[in-house]
Amino acid sequence: MKYKYLFITLCYFLSFLNAEGQNTEVQTNIDAKFHRAITLYNNKAYSGAQRVFKEVSENTAKHNLQTDSDFYDAMCAIKLNQTDADKKVLDFVKKHPYSSKKEKAFLNVGNYYFANRKASHSLKWYSKVNPALLNVEENKELNYKMGYALLVSNYFEDAKKKFATLLGDPRYGTDARYFYGYISYRQENYGEAEDNLSQLADNETYKSEANYYLLDMAFKSGKFDKAAQIGEKIFPKAKEKQKSDISKIIGESYFNLEKYDKAVPYLNQYEGKKGKWTNTDYYYLGYSYYKLEDYESAIGQFNKIINGQNSVAQSAYYHLGECYLKAEKKNEALNAFKNASEMNFNPVITADADFNYAKLSYEEGNPYKSVPDVLKAYLAKYPQSPNSKEISGLLITSYLNQQDYQGAIDYLKTNQSADNNALANEVSLYRGIQLFNEQKLKKSLPHFLIATDAVNDTIKNKGYYWLAETNYLLGNYDNAVKSFSKISSPNFEEAKYLNYNMAYAYFKQKDYDNATTYFEEFLKENIDENDLNDDASNRLGDSYYATKRYGKAMQAYEKVIQEGGSGSDYAQYQKAMSNGLIGDSDAKVSDLKQLIKDFPTSNLKDDALFQLGTTYTSKGNSNQAKKAYNQLLLEHAQSGYVPTVLLRQGLLEYNKGNNKDALIKFKEVVAKFPNSNEAKQAVASARNVYVDIGKVNEYASWVKTVDFVNVTNSDIDNTTYEAAENKFLENDQVRAISGFKTYLRDFPNGIHALKANFYLGQLYFNGTKKQTAVPHYTYVIKAGVNEFSEEALAKLSQLYLEKENWNKAIPLLERLEQEGNIDQNLIFAQSNLMKGYYDRKDYPKAVTYAEKVLTNGKIDQVVGEDAQIILARSAIKTNDFNTAQDYYSALDNTxxxxxxxxxxxxxxxxxxxxxxxxxxxxxxxxxxxxxxxxxxxxxxxxxxxxxxxxxxxxxxxxxxxxxxxxxxxxxxxxxxxxxxxxxxxxxxxxxxxxxxxxxxx
CATH class of the missing domain: 1.25.40 (Serine Threonine Protein Phosphatase 5, Tetratricopeptide repeat)
Structure with a gap:
């Protein structure tokens, strides 16, 4: 049993030794991997290192090795910018709360972000570090880096506290002092800033920045001498990017020291922020030039200050105004003073600018408001100013200079005195002339009357002269004569035509004896005015002609003919008529032929042909008469003589027994010119022909087709018309209008319908109901060419023109141009046609008519100017600037x-x-x-x-x-x-x- 137990124990021990050996071998491999990962980490192969660190952490049995692996895993995540990097660090701390690497982890992450210029990120991690767990050097590093991160994050006070701990440190002290001083500078604690930055004035690293801040602080503290001294010292070796700002500080320092000659070069070297200056920058340089009396250069700077709205701008604009005055640029000065006067930053500048603005407005004119209004505004704003008397003296003159005569009159009425009342008479004369030139004749009359009360003889006489002229144009010829006669001293420019004007006033009243006297007096004066002399000679001839002194009349006409002057065709015609009236029909024929030959384009050519035919008829030379009449019909189909010529041709044929040809002519008159007197005579003559040839039935049938013939009512027709006409001839306008209206109501197509409509149109036109004349004139012109059609065309055109109804006016004006015989009507037609076509933007036609007007030698200055302006404006509209310039230049003098x-x-x-x-x-x-x-x-x-x-x-x-x-x-x-x-x-x-x-x- 003992051995058995020993054997089992031995086997177990051997088994343990085997297992322990295996574990040791595994751990040895893990340690090797960790060291390999460290090598990769140190070689910045963070991705590979992180993979190995993770493997080591998962497989090691050693707590310390696992802690280190987790630490480096987190550090790799930071290095690789992985999205979960921050979480990994926090997980590491959570997993290993007692690790000595916790503070290092926070510090390393902070350092990493610090190195990558991510201040806010670095502060987040630095704030997690417990300084008590760091050694002295680590603490210094933390304070320095954390201080810098706080600085760039604008936590100035916290940053200063960090840097304050390092001011004496051999490693961090210099940097810390610079940043500490910089923060004090930013906080405007200039004493503290200067104490620290001045210690770095010679430091190779910081001397450029330190000296710049010292310069800026000296300037901002108002130590301009010191600022200029520092600036000039550092400027030559300063960095290029700093030179612009340094030059600005030096320049402004000298500016504040009023050393403008030294300020200018440095102010000029300033390049602005991103290439741009401010209004204040321009002001400093401009004012420096101003103080150095270099006014053009000052203007060049001040005028770059646009839309300024502060005290600097007000001062700049005021001094700009002064510079413009020194440079004799008053108009420019006006704008500058106006601008300065509209600001109230400095009341003294405002008041002086207002005064200069008012004076310059008087001297140069004012585009923004009337000069008198500017002067009155100054007086209202500064009633107690010592300058008020001077401005008051300029006020009346300013009205006159601006031709604001009504304004002057109103002012004089409210500020009456002996001098002002005398001046009022003179100003009234000017106002009257102004209204006269604007063709506001009735409004001008009372002003001329006031002028005649003037004490000054010249003003009084001029008042009478213009009063007479105005009355003449208004048709008040007797009043014109009376006013002309009151001129006692005709020693003024206008009066050189006094005899001519007097003559015309008498002529218009048919007082031919007086007219003759004054026309002769005018011609004796030999005034160098050919057109006026020719006209006076013709009117002198007309005065003799009207009083049947034909011999003298022909002498006057012959003078115009011999001199070939304006109106020669008229003189030739009147001479012919005079010869006819003294019974010398051969001389009359000769004169008429001469007119037709010498003046083929004359408006009197159809008159001459008509008279020639009439004269041949009276001499019994029907063939020559027929020839003259045929030429008139051929060459002047639109002449007012056409119906009369046709009638006379019919009579010639009737007298020769050519009844058939006579009837053709009579019926042509009736067909083409119904309602005319000639048409009525043609009907009567045709009746005689039909009676002679025994075909009364044919006459009766034909006459029924003629609307205006009513045989049964002819006596009533004549009686009704004559009653109205008598009132018209008596100038009883009310009864005449009533009579003509009654006639036209009862006989709308009566024998006298043409006359009745025309006379009714005239009565309405000359009264207060002008537009009521329109249908009556329309009736007359629809009747074709007749004795009234030319006048009706002119008056009806005028009525439409007054309403600016060009669509209706233009066709009438075109017809008036074709049918008119009176020069005045032709000029009226052509001048208004050019205006009408211009109004309708038909510039080619406008130009055509304007050119026609200018070729007419009988136009007055106003019409000629109208033609030139139409030509100029049309050229502008068609971009023909050369032509426009020519015509505008021609107009400039008149x-x-x-x-x-x-x-x-x-x-x-x-x-x-x-x-x-x-x-x-x-x-x-x-x-x-x-x-x-x-x-x-x-x-x-x-x-x-x-x-x-x-x-x-x-x-x-x-x-x-x-x-x-x-x-x-x-x-x-x-x-x-x-x-x-x-x-x-x-x-x-x-x-x-x-x-x-x-x-x-």
Whole structure:
């Protein structure tokens, strides 16, 4: 039993030894794997190392080996940026809470994130470390790295506490002091910052940054001498990226020390933040130039300050205004002072800017509001200012300079004094002339009457002269004569035509004796006005002609003919008529033939042919008469003589016994010109023919087809018409209208329907119900060419023009042009046709008629200017700028009022196109100074000025002008939109170099 037990024991022991040997061998392999994993880890083969560490952890029986393997597994996860890395570290701590590697794990993870510049991540793990479990060096490392992580995470106070523990450390002390000083700098604790950073001023690593902060602190502390000294010392060796900011600090330090000559070079070297300056940067440099009296350079900086709204901007704009004045750029100064006056950051600057703005508005004109309003606004704002007296003195003159005569009159009425009352008479004269030129004749009369009360003889006489002129144009010829007669001293420009005007006033009253006297007096004066002299000679001839002194009449006409002057065709015609009236029919025929030969395009040619035919008829030369009449019908088919000629041709054929041909002519008159007097005579003559040939039944059948013939009612028709006509001839307008209306009601197609309609149209036209004349004139013109059709066409066209109804007016004007014989009507037709076609955007036709008008030698200045402006505007619309420029240039010397404003705008426009920007601005200023009341053209020209300034590199002026247009002139939608577009373009460009500009504003 003993051996048996021993054997069993021995077997068991041997078995244990065998198992223990096997376990030892396994553990030895695990240890080897762990060491291999460590080697892989140290060689940064983290993926392979992690796989082995996991295997060791799962298979080892040693707790310490498992702890180490789990530790390194977690470290590998961190190194490999695995998504569960943080969890692995936390799991390690949880699994091995008493491991000495716990703090190391936290520290290592923190260090890893620290090395990869992930401050917030590193802080998370550093905060888990228990410093008490770290040795001294580890604690220093932790404080340094944790301090830096806190710094970059903007936890300045906590970071300072960490760095404070390291300030004397040989390893971390220098870095810690720099960061400690930097944080103090950021906290604006400049004393503490300077104490620390000054110790690093010569440190190779930190001297650049330390000195920069020392420089900046000196500047911010107001130690400008010290800042300039430090800056100049470090600038030469500073890093390139710091030089711009250092130069800015040095420059601004010298600026604050008022050493502007030293400030300028450094301020100029500043490159801005990301290449952009601020308005304040431009101000410093601009003001430095200003103090150095380099005004052009100062302007170049100040004018880059756009849309500024602070005290710096107000001061900049004020000094910009002063610089412009020094550079003799008053218009530019006006804008700058206006801008400064609109801010209240500095009341002293505001008041002085207001004063300069008011004065410059008076001197240069104001595009934003009337100059008097600017001056009155100043007086209201600063009633106690020592400058008020000076501004008050400029106020009246400003009204006159702006041609705001009504404004001056209103002001004088509210500020009466002996001097002002005397001045009121003179201003009333100017206002009256202004209204006269605007063709507001009735409104001008009372102003001229006031002028006649003037103490000054020249003003009084001018008042009488213009009063007479106005009455003349209104048809009050007797009043015109009376006013002309009261002129005691005709020593003024207008009065050189006094005799001519007096003569015409008498002529219009048919007082031919007085007319003759004054026309002769005028001609004796030998005034160098050929057209007026020719006209006076013709009217002198007409005066003799009207008083049957035909010999003298022919002498006057012959003078015009011999000199070949304007109206020679008329003189030739009147001479012929005079010869006829003294019984010399041969001379009459000769004169008429001469007219037809010498003036083939004359409006009197059809008159001459008609008279020639009539004269031949009276001489019994029917063949020559027929020839003359046929030529008239062939060459002047639209002439008013056509119905009379046809009637006379019929009579000639009737007298020769050619009844058939006579009837053809009579019926042609009735068919083509129904309701005309000639048609009625043709019916009567046809009756005689039918009676002669014994075919009364045929007459009866034919006459039934003629609407205007009512044989049975003819006596009543005649009686009713004559009653109305008598009232018309007596100038009893009310009864005449009633009578003609009654006649037309009872005889709408009566014998006298044409006359009744025409006279009724005239009565309505000359009364207060002009438009009521429309159907009556329409009736007349629908009757074809007749003795009234030309006048009816002119009046009906005028009525439609007053309503701006071009669709109805244009066909009438075209017909008037074809049928008219009176020069005045032709000019009226052609001048309005050019306007009508322009209005309808038919520019080629507008140009055609404008050219026709200009070729007429009998047009007045106003009509000629209208033609030139149509040609100019049409050229603009068709982009023919060369032609437009020619016509606008031609108008420049004679145009007045709004037309002058338009010509000045285009003068500026063309100069801008030619890149003559300064000259263009001069023309704009001329417009603003003298024609600002025509606001549309003023605003339009100001857009040109803005473009000019931007081309001249004055962004301030350009944007200020455009911004004011956008704010103040919303009533002009097209100009407002154009200004907005230009403003946005400029701001977008300027925002590339000025960070103070918001291009989206």
């Amino acid at each position: 145009a007045t009022g709004e037309l002058k404003a338009e010509t000045l705008y285009y003068k500026a426009f063309f100069l801008h196109e030619e890149e003559a920007y300064e000259s263009s601005n001069e023309e704009v200023q001329n417009l603003i100074a003298n024609y600002s009341k025509y606001q549309y053209w003023g605003v339009k020209s100001y857009i040109i000025m803005a473009k000019n300034y931007y081309k001249l590199k004055d962004a301030y002026q350009a944007t200020y002008i455009l911004d004011n247009i956008v704010k103040n002139f919303t009533q002009f939608k097209d100009l407002n939109e154009e200004a907005k577009n230009e403003l946005n373009k400029i701001k977008s460009k300027e925002a590339k170099t000025n960070e103070s500009i918001n291009s989206k504003q």
